[in-house]
Amino acid sequence: MGKTASETLAVIGLGKLGLGTAACLADRGYRVIGVDNNPAVVAAVNAGRSPLYEPGLEELMGRVRGKLTATGDYRQAIDNSGVVFIFVGTPSDPDGRFSTKDIEAVTREIAPHLKNREDFPVIVLRSTVLPGVCDDVIRPLLEKLSGRRCGVDFGLCHNPETLALGSVIHDFLNPDVVIIGESDARSGEAVSGIYQKVCAGNPPLVRTSLANAEMAKVALNVFLTLKMSFANTLAEMCEKIPGGDVDVISRVLGYHPAIGRKFLAGAIGYGGPCFPRDTRAFAAFARQTGSQAKLARAAEEVNASQAARVVRMVREKLGDLTGKTIAVLGLTYKPNTDIVLDSDSVKIAAALLGAGARLNVYDPAGMENAGKVLGRDNIRYAASAPDCLRGAELCILATPWDEFKDLKPEDFVRNMKKPVLLDCWRLLRRPEFLTRLDYLAVGLNQER
Numbered sequence: 488m489g490k491t492a493s494e495t496l497a498v499i500g501l502g503k504l505g506l507g508t509a510a511c512l513a514d515r516g517y518r519v520i521g522v523d524n525n526p527a528v529v530a531a532v533n534a535g536r537s538p539l540y541e542p543g544l545e546e547l548m549g550r551v552r553g554k555l556t557a558t559g560d561y562r563q564a565i566d567n568s569g570v571v572f573i574f575v576g577t578p579s580d581p582d583g584r585f586s587t588k589d590i591e592a593v594t595r596e597i598a599p600h601l602k603n604r605e606d607f608p609v610i611v612l613r614s615t616v617l618p619g620v621c622d623d624v625i626r627p628l629l630e631k632l633s634g635r636r637c638g639v640d641f642g643l644c645h646n647p648e649t650l651a652l653g654s655v656i657h658d659f660l661n662p663d664v665v666i667i668g669e670s671d672a673r674s675g676e677a678v679s680g681i682y683q684k685v686c687a688g689n690p691p692l693v694r695t696s697l698a699n700a701e702m703a704k705v706a707l708n709v710f711l712t713l714k715m716s717f718a719n720t721l722a723e724m725c726e727k728i729p730g731g732d733v734d735v736i737s738r739v740l741g742y743h744p745a746i747g748r749k750f751l752a753g754a755i756g757y758g759g760p761c762f763p764r765d766t767r768a769f770a771a772f773a774r775q776t777g778s779q780a781k782l783a784r785a786a787e788e789v790n791a792s793q794a795a796r797v798v799r800m801v802r803e804k805l806g807d808l809t810g811k812t813i814a815v816l817g818l819t820y821k822p823n824t825d826i827v828l829d830s831d832s833v834k835i836a837a838a839l840l841g842a843g844a845r846l847n848v849y850d851p852a853g854m855e856n857a858g859k860v861l862g863r864d865n866i867r868y869a870a871s872a873p874d875c876l877r878g879a880e881l882c883i884l885a886t887p888w889d890e891f892k893d894l895k896p897e898d899f900v901r902n903m904k905k906p907v908l909l910d911c912w913r914l915l916r917r918p919e920f921l922t923r924l925d926y927l928a929v930g931l932n933q934e935r
């Protein structure tokens with residue numbers, strides 16, 4: 488038997504976040520119709536395959552084949568769905584704010600299908616936007632192009648993404664917090680009902696205005712960039728104190744209930760598609776409102792200096808880098824993704840190439856994307872982590888993939904010209920590495 492509109496959901500934008508969410512919703516019993524303007528994405532989804540790298544997604548796609556379908560046709564998706572989620576990208580504009588170009592395009596496609604609805608469809612924006620976009624851009628556009636009234640004939644919610652790439656499925660099903668900005672209570676209830684049905688436990692739901700939801704999401708990410716930049720500053724200072732150890736400092740801070748351990752590692756800079764962009768947008772929004780955003784700008788400044796700091800440490804060890812072979816383990820901006828956008832590991836690799844070094848590089852998932860940025864000159868793309876170490880005089884462990892935890896001291900001793908490890912995340916800080924290798928680490932001073 489076919490599902491009713493209230494049991495059918497539309498997901499517009501089957502990208503890094505939309506696809507995982509659509510698959511989770513289908514797995515929890517909803518019929519889900521995905522819309523994407525990329526025909527290759529539509530074909531992959533209908534074949535039960537994932538067109539992108541995300542742990543666990545390929546298997547989930549196979550399981551929900553038939554329950555999650557994809558199309559390029561908005562009519563088919565919107566006419567049959569009670570709730571429509573929008574997940575298209577909002578990249579940076581030249582002034583640092585988020586572009587609303589794609590969400591406006593999607594809104595124009597959706598609006599005509601609201602004209603003749605007898606029920607109360609709810610449009611839910613999940614993309615990251617700055618305060619005011621729902622009230623000043625999306626709502627007027629939907630009302631104008633549909634001739635219907637928001638809050639009366641249809642609802643509008645902003646339910647910003649708090650998922651992290653690499654753990655999209657887990658994070659969607661086990662959210663720390665669900666933020667729901669709503670045009671009216673009925674819309675908010677429709678969205679919170681979905682979370683109560685699909686999520687484990689009883690996730691905290693914060694229901695509020697559209698603008699507060701918009702602000703809350705950006706504020707969350709900016710706060711995390713402050714935390715990471717503070718931890719990276721601590722790491723740098725610990726390197727200057729005899730016996731200094733950033734792991735001790737962050738353990739102490741992490742015990743404090745007002746702080747917590749996460750995002751306090753003290754390592755290299757943050758990157759990826761969200762943190763740098765959200766911090767820039769926050770600062771731009773502050774300028775627009777006449778507020779100060781000194782902390783956000785400071786976080787950006789600290790972040791921008793991290794790759795050069797690592798290169799300095801390499802120079803202190805090897806001197807002139809011309810013609811020296813350096814191994815770089817890890818290229819993605821964090822583990823469990825293939826994304827290298829704004830990755831500090833790639834920035835470090837590029838700076839070393841610029842200083843005349845030759846590189847061996849290896850990443851479990853990001854080789855293809857890194858190749859597009861780093862090119863082929865003076866760089867060997869290795870087949871495995873041990874292969875990456877071959878002939879190198881220093882190895883930088885730049886991205887803390889779990890796979891690298893399985894490396895043994897022998898891998899370094901046997902393969903490298905000189906077994907020197909610069910461990911940016913102290914991932915291999917184990918006695919056998921400290922005794923058998925020349926072990927250096929970000930955030931550690933090993934003077935007695």
Ligand SMILES: NC(=O)c1ccc[n+]([C@@H]2O[C@H](COP(=O)([O-])OP(=O)(O)OC[C@H]3O[C@@H](n4cnc5c(N)ncnc54)[C@H](O)[C@@H]3O)[C@@H](O)[C@H]2O)c1
Pocket residue numbers: 499500501502503504505522523524525528574575576577589592593613614615616648649650651652760761
């Ligand atoms: N990537 C992250 O880690 C992350 C985390 C939290 C929030 N967000 C936010 O979530 C939003 C989506 O991010 P993403 O990383 O999934 O983006 P993405 O670029 O991976 O995916 C967007 C998808 O939308 C499709 N699309 C674009 N225009 C369309 C249109 N007019 N009609 C139909 N489909 C269209 C594209 O083909 C693509 O598949 C962004 O606003 C982002 O800021 C991202």
